[in-house]
Amino acid sequence: MNLTAVLITGLFAGGVSCAAVQGGLLAGLITRQRAAAGHTPNEARQSATVNRRTGGAGTDADTPLTSTDGRPDWRAQLGHDLTPVVGFLAGKLVSHTVLGGLLGALGAVVQLSVGPRTWLQIGAGLLIIVFGLAQLGVPGFRNIVIEPPRSWTRLVRDRARSRAVLAPALFGLATVLIPCGVTLSVAALAMTSGSAAAGAATMAVFVIGTGPLFAVLGYAIRKAATAWRGRLAVITGLVVLAMGLFTLNGGLELAGSPLAASRIAQTVFGPAPTDTTVASVVDGQQTVVITARTASYSPSNTQVSAGLPTTLVMRSDDAQGCVRSFLIPDRNVEKILPVRGETRIDLGVLQPGRLDYTCGMGMYTGHLTVVKGHTP
Amino acid sequence: MTTPHTFRVEGMHCGSCALLIDDTLADLPGVEDAQTSMKHALSTVELDVSRTTPQDVIEAIAELGYRASTVP
Numbered sequence: 001m002n003l004t005a006v007l008i009t010g011l012f013a014g015g016v017s018c019a020a021v022q023g024g025l026l027a028g029l030i031t032r033q034r035a036a037a038g039h040t041p042n043e044a045r046q047s048a049t050v051n052r053r054t055g056g057a058g059t060d061a062d063t064p065l066t067s068t069d070g071r072p073d074w075r076a077q078l079g080h081d082l083t084p085v086v087g088f089l090a091g092k093l094v095s096h097t098v099l100g101g102l103l104g105a106l107g108a109v110v111q112l113s114v115g116p117r118t119w120l121q122i123g124a125g126l127l128i129i130v131f132g133l134a135q136l137g138v139p140g141f142r143n144i145v146i147e148p149p150r151s152w153t154r155l156v157r158d159r160a161r162s163r164a165v166l167a168p169a170l171f172g173l174a175t176v177l178i179p180c181g182v183t184l185s186v187a188a189l190a191m192t193s194g195s196a197a198a199g200a201a202t203m204a205v206f207v208i209g210t211g212p213l214f215a216v217l218g219y220a221i222r223k224a225a226t227a228w229r230g231r232l233a234v235i236t237g238l239v240v241l242a243m244g245l246f247t248l249n250g251g252l253e254l255a256g257s258p259l260a261a262s263r264i265a266q267t268v269f270g271p272a273p274t275d276t277t278v279a280s281v282v283d284g285q286q287t288v289v290i291t292a293r294t295a296s297y298s299p300s301n302t303q304v305s306a307g308l309p310t311t312l313v314m315r316s317d318d319a320q321g322c323v324r325s326f327l328i329p330d331r332n333v334e335k336i337l338p339v340r341g342e343t344r345i346d347l348g349v350l351q352p353g354r355l356d357y358t359c360g361m362g363m364y365t366g367h368l369t370v371v372k373g374h375t376p
Numbered sequence: 377m378t379t380p381h382t383f384r385v386e387g388m389h390c391g392s393c394a395l396l397i398d399d400t401l402a403d404l405p406g407v408e409d410a411q412t413s414m415k416h417a418l419s420t421v422e423l424d425v426s427r428t429t430p431q432d433v434i435e436a437i438a439e440l441g442y443r444a445s446t447v448p
Binding site for chain 2: 017018020021022024025028032135143145147148153156157160161175178179180181233236237
């Protein structure tokens, strides 16, 4: 999955899921913290209950900040209100980025070659689908619930009830111990990302994506989120299921399975039109030029001749994301393409048939159609 | 004097939901401890019924957006 898709997942699914729930916990923390500054502990408890129900953490426990002329200073008030939210998100960002880095590094050890990578991706996809089905309460999957150990939950709860200055940041840091289904799915994606850096980036972008909605929903108008909480099981279940199918399909594409989406689409809608313009033969040597852009390999179906020594030239044209990890599973070819420039891959003498290529995540695919006796 | 009360809670989707319920119930007067399990969809509350009734607990959980009922 590329980082834009992860950001969008964070922005909507992660944001809604986290904001509605962890926002409530954060609101309780802030309110207790602020109320304790000027009230007895019992009054602090009471006002936390009221605030959590009505929205607006700290609004009734605080005296509005005023400027020197005595009028309410909305800038100071906004800064005062948002500081704990920013602290919380910063803590959350740090712990999730570290986790993503560790998972990416672990995955990189396992998936040094195309075969294990394919199986890791198929396994991750199936696991995420199981999470999704469990979340949706599908019979047979209903009892598969990942619940963190009691000691972890207690640790997070203690952070949420702390009144220390750094409590919001420490609470954010600790939330890595209580992941929701969407977060677990993104963690599985981080594991299949291929490197520590890509894994860290995946988790970081996801948490950053949750930020805006968190700030708005989790803080300003939390009351609206209350009505959603009970329905989130279905919404997040569907999102997790979709991510699982997407990841599984990546593995099936890598494996060249007839069940992969691109193969099914070809069966249903017919194969992509064959391009004959990018292959040329000079002095008995065939050269095929495929252009890699951020979200495609072009053309996706190229007709070439069998029986000729062939060089595949991958021309990168501002290629970003997983399209740069280029695989030809049948030939065990794996190359990292530059953002711009050419990469030459010797394919030897081609036999009639079909030669598939894909990006490292199985998201972008294409193939050469090798035909007998054809001279481009 | 507190006694344990068990409630069935529906609509939780992650560990944070259980924590949010525990955190909210802990702020109610007369609640000594609350342990909610997402997996078992149950919340066990040590409750002083002279200060907060089981119905108050159900309402507090419902206000968070979940469905709660007493377990006989």
